[in-house]
Amino acid sequence: MATVKVLLKTEKKKKNDQIPIYLRIISKGKARFIALKKTVLEKDWDFDSSKVKKSNPLYRQLNTYIAEKIADAEAASLELEIGSKVVTPRQIKNKVMGTELPSFKKYIEKRLKAEEDTIKVGTYRKNAAIVAKFKKFLGTKDLLFEDMNVAWIKDYEFYLSTDRHNSKNTIGTNLKILKKYFNEAIKEGLVSYDSNPFLNYKIKSEPSERQYLTEDELITIENLELVPGSNLYHHRNMFVFATYSGGLRISDVLQLKWENFDGIKINIVVQKTGEMHSIKLPEKALNIINSYKSDESNPTDFVFPVLDNEIDYSKDPKILHNALSVGTSLCNNSLEKIAEKAKLTKNLHNHIARHTFATMALRKGVRIEYVSKLLSHNSLKTTQIYAKIINVELDDAMDVFNKPIHVPEEVKEKLEPSAN
Secondary structure (H helix, E strand, O other): OOEEEEEEOHHHOOOOOEEEEEEEEEEOOEEEEEEEEEEEEHHHEEOOOOEEOOOOOOHHHHHHHHHHHHHHHHHHHHHHHHHOOOOOHHHHHHHHHOOOOOEHHHHHHHHHHHHOOOOOHHHHHHHHHHHHHHHHHHOOOOOEHHHOOHHHHHHHHHHHHHOOOOOHHHHHHHHHHHHHHHHHHHHOOOOOHHHOHHHHOOOOOOOOOOOOOOHHHHHHHHOOOOOOOOHHHHHHHHHHHHHHOOOOOHHHHHHOEHHHEOOOEEEEEOOOOOOEEEEEOOHHHHHHHHHOOOOOOOOOOEOOOOOOOOOOHHHOHHHHHHHHHHHHHHHHHHHHHHHHHOOOOOOOOOOHHHHHHHHHHHHOOOOHHHHHHHOOOOOHHHHHHHHHHHHHHHHHHHHHHHOOOOOOHHHHHHHOOOOO
8 A cells, every 4th residue: 555654845945934744645666745735834843753743823733634634645545456456646646635637438438428429320339339348348447547558558458369359450440549539638638648658559450361252253153043133132243243343332332322323334422431433334233233223213212122212311320320231231141152152262241342343453454543543542552452462463373483394294205315
């Protein structure tokens, strides 16, 4: 437990010779002084007993006040030690003087609540899940900003890895959100820039594997015999359409309406970025979209029969997000079954359409800048990942020259010189 001592700060003697009384708290090797806002003359202070002498007419009141503050400091120290891994003199000081240090836990709860109606539903739910995980780690304990240090980050990282079995990239995403909230608190003036523990900690990540289909695998899926009108049929068509239409995200495919299609191009506002996007459809994508067109199709109807034409999803972002989540899940479930039917060993899901388009386009010689634009990437660096994939394929292809050449026996006989 922390040690508490009362003393005079003689170096702070006032002009009237009054000297302020302080509590000195030492915990974990760190000291902090608490001004008790009381003063005495040096002649009225007993340095051996650390009490006010009887020569001071208010000695009883002053000694009682000092004793209470010492008891408060010791009680605060014990209380904090029971509920926290780390007890600092500053925490004890604020308990004794009735002030409260800013809590990181309470701050992110407040920030998350404020975000609910100001950011995208998907982003909010991702942040909420990360905050819930963080609070589960803390349990009933609080976490003050000053308790946030590199050691704490490493402890939390270990928890995410061992208890939650999170991957390195998932852990990195969790820590980035906590770092974001800490930086927001700095901007609001709650804590100093120098107190940011993430300044001395590098969040780790590793390149994620991007699976994609070869052209032969894609053609196999295109040619699968599926029952027309079934979920498998529609979801297969949506996957192939997305692949040939610039690697559209499933959220954009689900929301595609006839008013977005002019017979040659689709013109949409991308769900993720909010930017306008125009794509000229190649023949295979045109064949698919035109197969869904009928005399009864209205401009505001969805092209693919997943979302409900009778619901105006624009009225409530939460309803739209839920509908897209359900639609995406249904499509992914179908794609797993389609992969089995096509005898593919790859884990087929909607996002593979983007990866497949990118690798196919680069193989066919489409400039990387154009591929990046078609994928609506914000940075060319993101697209360059696919160029690296193609380069690895080329490197592997060149390894064929390291293999011994197999010469059939009949050819060897013809090559051998005649004994005559």
